[in-house]
Amino acid sequence: MNFGLTFEYSEEMSGVVHTNTAELFLVGQDASNMMGSPAGVCYPTTTAEVQEAVRWARAKGMTFIARGAGTGLAGGAIPTDGSLVICLTKMNNIRSIDVHKRTAWVEPGVLNADLSRRTARDGLHFAPDPSSQQSCTIGGNVANNSGGPHCLSEGVTSAHILALEVVLPSGDVCILDAESSLFDLRGAFIGSEGMFGIATAIEVRLVQNPPHISTMVVGFASVHEGAMAVSAIIAHGIIPSALEMMDAPITRAVEEYVHAGFPLDAAAMLIVEIDGLENSVLDGSRAVKDIVSRFGATSFQVAQSQGERALIWKGRKTAFGAIARIQPNYYLHDTVVPRKKLAEVLSQVSLIATEEHLQVMNVFHAGDGNLHPILMFDKRVDGVMDRVHRAGAEIVRVSLEAGGVLSGEHGIGLEKRDFMRWMFTENDLLFQQKLRSAFDPEGISNPHKVLPRGSGCSDMSSIPPGSWI
Amino acid sequence: MSFGSAVDDLQRQMAISDAVNIVGLNSTGASTVRDEGSVLKAPSGILSYEPDELMISVFAGTSISDINDELQGAKQRIPIPEWGTIGGAVATRRNGLRDSYHQTLPNNVLRCSVIAADGSLYQSGGQVVKNVSGFDLIKLLVGSWGLLGLIVEVTMRTEPIPQVSQWVQSAAPTAIAQVSDLYRPSVVTCFEGNMYVLLEGHEKDVQQQILQLDGFSLCEMPLTNNSPQLTNVNRSSQGVPHSIERAIRKEFDPGNKLNKSIASQRGLLT
Structure with a gap:
């Protein structure tokens, strides 16, 4: 395949841009089931080097794409069009921590969990906690406006980012913060999936660790009752710090793998965590116990120690590792529905999977109405990918029909780009494109993502070659 | 999506006007600076309220005190100072005194419907509490001082009133x-x-x-004047971020139709 590597290296980039097949294979994929076609990859270590890489790509008439740890699930980091991959994993310094102001400046390649580990001794942490937090980067969190279980009470990434140093597609560098402009360009940049430029330094907010935490694991005889309990807890005026649901198949898979003590006889289980000051935690936990018993809870356990709590969360967050013991491949979906529609949509998801002869498991942020159905399969089986994609599209359709949206935290990327019209009008998309054009008039930063083709947008004229398996 | 005849009429007026001043209850004083041209005001009224979902959708011209009156019955609130309209609070990013440890205004706005300078309607966000579908126009609209369109509808996250x-x-x-x-x-x-x-x-x-x-x-609550004033906003009118703002303005309001005085004051006439 011709990756467009007929260009000549300029002196300064010679040896900096790697083009060997093995490296290109690695940076051609993320955690989705897609494969891209990069032209080269470089590993800058400073903001100036990122600028140089962007300017070099421009000079060569190439597009470019920023990359973190490649844990994204929507294909946002899949390089299209023979892009230059600007891999930021070597920009992994925590530049400064201000314990009194409770802020830190970090580089984009810093791993999410590493920051909280560093600030633990000061009783602080970085609140967004995606399940991939041991391996995903904060730069990636900014690009996707990532969530996580504890974003129910803490808010998603954008609520925790104060300022960004950004290399724009023009090659210029600037700070986006509350003072730099009238419009909130910082807010607009977060979640732009690498299409507005590259964040090279990030000022994050750190939050105080809660003094009291109660973590409850509740079993239910049916998914329906579990889902109704979720709505009832929120309706009661309790905002838990996390409210997660796991169905029986995923609970069994995780229990065999992690031995967290989850209820194996339950059709569904909830993890309910309440944190804060002593009395609000006590009262809140008591109220949760009352509510779940009204919905026929079959078991109710409370973590008695930090160790037990850690094991529960290990069980929740390693769910995807556990799946590998069942099927070699999985497709993790991400839609949001109103909480009151959870039970109804979950039963529709189950029907969809049955119709396409696929196994499905559910482990998700129930408190936010954020569904994560996991379709499991073996991609070596003939025609299975068609069934997986059909089921995926149906899940999106039933979620939207229930008043929901395309994505709660994984983003649009390539995966859901062509579903955008199911949710937005042409005019809605036009105004999203206008924002993109203001940051990147030539459409060279991570082209062909998010906005569907054919809506008169600059980087949508051609189909990304080889971007789909 | 249609919001009925009131919004249809506003769309028509927007489309035929050469200059538009967007006003609310004038609680910031910003709308006393009048240019020539039409004066447009978002309609008021509650569109839907679902206490169990902690969410309310209202026309942007609804006063915050009216919203809180509605929420009171379910022991909920929106944590924004009680003056002016919700559209005005969104357009001027009026957080009030609430500090950043709590979800401030931008994080509580879940959906905005906007009449663009050309009279068309665009929407960002959705009636759910978590959403990363597409680029975040909401963050851009919060604090945009009417320079990117007339906000006609806002969906907000509500919160339980603390004991x-x-x-x-x-x-x-x-x-x-x-x-x-x-x-x-x-x-x-x-x-x-x-x-x-x-x-x-x-x-x-x-x-x-x-x-x-x-x-x-x-x-008691201190009586500070924390109403956002455009003239007090210490933001730069130069540099790279300012050039992005100008580019956004050019994309969203190519004819320099919206709130001309404010645009001019901020160097955002293009």
Whole structure:
């Protein structure tokens, strides 16, 4: 395949841009089931080097794409069009921590969990906690406006980012913060999936660790009752710090793998965590116990120690590792529905999977109405990918029909780009494109993502070659 | 999506006007600066309220006190100071005194529907509490001072009213250190040499926090003028970010139709 590597290296980039097949294979994929076609990859270590890489790509008439740890699930980091991959994993310094102001400046390649580990001794942490937090980067969190279980009470990434140093597609560098402009360009940049430029330094907010935490694991005889309990807890005026649901198949898979003590006889289980000051935690936990018993809870356990709590969360967050013991491949979906529609949509998801002869498991942020159905399969089986994609599209359709949206935290990327019209009008998309054009008039930063083709947008004229398996 | 004849009429007026001044209840004083041209105001009224979903959709011209009156029945609120309209609060990013540990205004706006300068309607966000579908026009609209369109509808996250809300104040030099030891107070602000703190939550927790503080006394909410004033906003009108803002303005309002005085004051006439 011709990756467009007929260009000549300029002196300064010679040896900096790697083009060997093995490296290109690695940076051609993320955690989705897609494969891209990069032209080269470089590993800058400073903001100036990122600028140089962007300017070099421009000079060569190439597009470019920023990359973190490649844990994204929507294909946002899949390089299209023979892009230059600007891999930021070597920009992994925590530049400064201000314990009194409770802020830190970090580089984009810093791993999410590493920051909280560093600030633990000061009783602080970085609140967004995606399940991939041991391996995903904060730069990636900014690009996707990532969530996580504890974003129910803490808010998603954008609520925790104060300022960004950004290399724009023009090659210029600037700070986006509350003072730099009238419009909130910082807010607009977060979640732009690498299409507005590259964040090279990030000022994050750190939050105080809660003094009291109660973590409850509740079993239910049916998914329906579990889902109704979720709505009832929120309706009661309790905002838990996390409210997660796991169905029986995923609970069994995780229990065999992690031995967290989850209820194996339950059709569904909830993890309910309440944190804060002593009395609000006590009262809140008591109220949760009352509510779940009204919905026929079959078991109710409370973590008695930090160790037990850690094991529960290990069980929740390693769910995807556990799946590998069942099927070699999985497709993790991400839609949001109103909480009151959870039970109804979950039963529709189950029907969809049955119709396409696929196994499905559910482990998700129930408190936010954020569904994560996991379709499991073996991609070596003939025609299975068609069934997986059909089921995926149906899940999106039933979620939207229930008043929901395309994505709660994984983003649009390539995966859901062509579903955008199911949710937005042409005019809605036009105004999203206008924002993109203001940051990147030539459409060279991570082209062909998010906005569907054919809506008169600059980087949508051609189909990304080889971007789909 | 249609919001009925009131919005249809506004769309028509927007489309045929060469210059438009967007107004609310004029609580910031911004809309007293009138240019020639039409004066457009978003309709008012509650479109839907679902207490169990902690969410309310309203026309942007609805006053915040009317919204809170509606929410009161379900013991909920929106944590924004009670003056002016919700559209005005969104357009001027009026967070009030609530500090950044709590989800401030931009994080509580879930959906906006906007009449663009050409009279067309565009929407961003959705009626769910978590959403990363497409680029975030909401963050751009919050604090856009009417320069990107007339916001006609807003969907907001609501929150349960805490059991107790108590302000305390102190002028003691040790106040800052003490407050920094508190667990996530709702508001911390300094005003005329006094430190003011809002403690909210369970009655016993708030009592314990008050006992923990030395040299603080109970008080009412401080009467600060925290209304956002465009002239007071200390933001740069130059540099690379400003050129992005100008590019956004050019994309969204190519004819320089919207709130000309404000645009001119901020160097955003293109």
